[in-house]
Structure formats: structure tokens, C-alpha cells
Amino acid sequence: MEDWASSRVALVTGGGRRVGKAIATALHKSGYKVVIHCNSSKDAALEFANELNSQRSDTAFVVSGDLSKDVVDTCRRLVKEATEKWGRLDLLVNNASLFFLTPLDTATDQQWNQLMDTNLKAPYFLAQAASPHLRKTKGSIINMCDIIGEQASPPLTIYGISKAALIMTTKNLAIELGPEVRVNYICPGAVMWPEVEKEHHDDSFRNEWLSRTPLNAIGTGENVADAVLFLASPSSSYMTGSCIRICGGRSLRL
Template identity: 40%
Template sequence: MNSLSEKQHVKVALITGAAGRIGAQTARRLHETGMNIAIHYRNSEEKAMALKAELESTRPNSVATFQCDLNVTADLKGLVSEVESRFGRLDVLINNASSFYPTPVDQMSEEHWHDLVGSNMKAPLFLSQAAIPLLKQTHGCIVNLIDIHGFRPLKNHTIYSMAKAAKAMMVKSLARELAPEIRVNGVAPGAIEWPDADGQTGSSSEEQEKILARIPMQRKGEFDDIAKTIRFLVLDAPYITGEIITVDGGRTAQQ
């Protein structure tokens, strides 16, 4: 067996927005199962390179990084082609990248719309479209990061909530269209680690206390709660498609 065909026998996962937080933890969880990982990033090059070095310390040549602004739809096919050139196949697409900030209705603009709908809905759709030929070859799967606020609105985040609601419908619609070759599922996190301080989310410690009081499990989620659910959908759920698993400590189970 030559080195290229050896390479082609190892499963490959492309994870968008994977330089940090949920995306990076998902990369760790899938990498430790033996997969090769395509880390996509937009601005976080340093973090992406650090994650590549961390993962490759246990398995050399198993990770590659790819830069792309996902809001440039014309570049999405190129991103998939670059992954194919590097690894020779694609088994898993994780649509994780997302922008997130408030858009109070009296302040929102078309620019906000393009950015929030772009990363949370349009790019996942067209990146999935670009990946379908490769995923069909491997009978692969797509996992989409939704949000409990795709089902119940987050105040002052109308555009984000609308985009996640549409992404949830995309899961079910693509699952019907792409079965039986490709499974399409989603994970809907509740409050996981608070967004980065520069994320302009407006979640003060008082608001964070209020959120925690509504979570039956009495803690916010951790990145690994989401990463392990994604790993389950990728590796242990061959009869699950069109499903969105809520991972929110029971928050939406109560009024």
C-alpha cells in the first residue's frame, strides 16, 4: 500500500470555526478516534496552528488548517477541494462556525443580516452542497450546530434566532433529500461557556445568574458536553438522521 492510499483509508472531518471553543473541542474528540481533521478558521490563525500542533503531537500529519471567510459563497467549493487535495476524502462535515451578537430591532441593519444569516444559515447550506459529492462517496454525515434559541427566541437577537431556526429546518430538509447515503443531524446547545468577552453579547454576571437559575442541572454546559454529542452522532448513530439533539441541562424541559 502506498502512502496516498494509506492516507485515503483514514476518515476525515472538516470542522468550520474550529480554532477555539466548541469547534476545537470537537476536533480533539474526533481526532482521538483516529480521524484526520481539517480545521477551518477565518481570523484565528494562531489558535488554529496551536490546535494543529497539539493534535499532531500524538499523531503527525493528521491535521491541516484552511482559511476561508464562509460568507464568500464563491469560495466554499474551493475550501472543500483543498480538503480533498490534502486528505483525498471527506467523511464528516461539522457546520459549527457562527457569528453571534444582539440586533435590537431598532438598530439592526442589512449588514448584520448578511453576516448573521451568512455564517449561521447560508454558508452551512452551500458548504453542505459543495461537500455532498465527497460525502456520498464515503456514506458520510453532516452535523450542524443549532441553538435552543432557534426554537425559542433570544431577546434582542432576532436575526440570529431566525437564522438558527432556518438552519434547524435545513437539517430536516437535507436529511430527507440526502438519505440513505448521507445522514444530516444537529446539536442545539443551551448556555455553554459564556461567549468571549469581546463577543458583544451583553451577558452581564447578573444575566448569567438568571440563566443558571433556569437550568435544572444547575450548571452551564461545557464545550465537551457538545463535542461528545457530536462524536456520538458521527460515530454511533447510523440509524439517526434529521434529528436535532438538545444539550441544555434540561433548560427547555421546563417552562
């Protein structure tokens, strides 16, 4: 357990499974108390929280809500529940995200709104709700972006637009919330293949993706969690508005 983390509280959205679970696990292991947000995976999140609480009593807590519906009210409620549990908040990790294909010919208004609300609007209004608490603790925000937010990759077009906008949101919030709160972002590449249309993420797609990844490997949730720990720690105390790419070099030739 790290001394710097032992009294701190983190809220991780989408923290009950996949990359979010790896992030919450790493934060908890370092000494954080973790608030695990979930939506459809509440049973898995509760089981995960029980597991963490068995390791250290009263150190994990679950909050739930659909970040694509009633976004502002949902964000305010989640932060309220998170801060009431232990009376403070030191870290917000905006990890929850929707990911699906939106070819131009078939993209819909509903798809646009779902992706923008979950991937962009929710992180912004979670930051708004959390910022008074984070200012008190001189905490930080880490936004989970994507290398597809930096370079085009259709037909993930609307997803990419949402992540590009989240990158710019991060940079603006770093200015608005400084010097008390640091705001940084992580851009993963092929980290835990997403659960998306099989005809897109088939073996040929994966082989082609890896052929242009210099490290020729798929990343793990733990790789991303290591970057989160670094950005949350005193070791990154002079970083804000900055990015860490966890992509095996894939962004060099997307």
C-alpha cells in the same frame, strides 16, 4: 482510538477555538484526521494543528476563509482544499457561527447579512460542496444549531432566525441526501458563554439563565463534542434529521 474512525476525515468549521476546538480534539482522539477551518484565529488554529500532528503525524490540517464573504466560492474552495489533503471526506461539522445582539430598533442590513451568511448560507453551501464526497464515503453532516433557534430570545432575534432556518435546512438535507448521507443537528444552551456585549451577558443575566436550567450548570465544549462523536459514529446509524440538545434542560422553560 476507535476502529470505526481510524481512516476517516472530518472538516470542522470554526475548529481552532472554543467549542470547535473541543470538537476537533475529540474527533482526532477518536482516530479521525481533522481539517480545521478558521477565519481570524489562524495563528491559534495552526498552533492547535501542530499540537495534534505531534500526537499523530499528518493528521491535522488548517484551511481558512471568511464565511460571510463570497460565501459560495469560499465554501467550494474550503471543501476542495479539505478533500485534496487526504483524498476523502467523511464528516462535515458546521460549527462556525456569529453571535451578537440585534434589537429591532437598531438592527441593520449589514448585521442581517453577516448573521445569515455565516450561520445559514455557509452551512448550506458547504453541504452542497461536500455532498458528492460524503455520498462516496456514506458520511454525515452535523449542524451546530441552538435552543434559541427553537424558542424566541430577543434581542438575539436575527441570530435566532438564522439558527431556526438552519434547523429546517438540516431536516430538508436529511431527506435530500438520504440514504447515503445522514444529516443531524445539535442545539446547545449555555455552553461556554459567548463573547458578546458585556451588558447583556453580565452576572445577573448568567444567574437568571442558570436559575431556569434544571441542571444549574454551564455546559462545556466537551459536552458538545461527545454529542458530535455519537452522531458521527455507527451508534447513531439510524438517526437523520434528528436533534440532540446539550442545554442542561434549559430548553424546557426558555
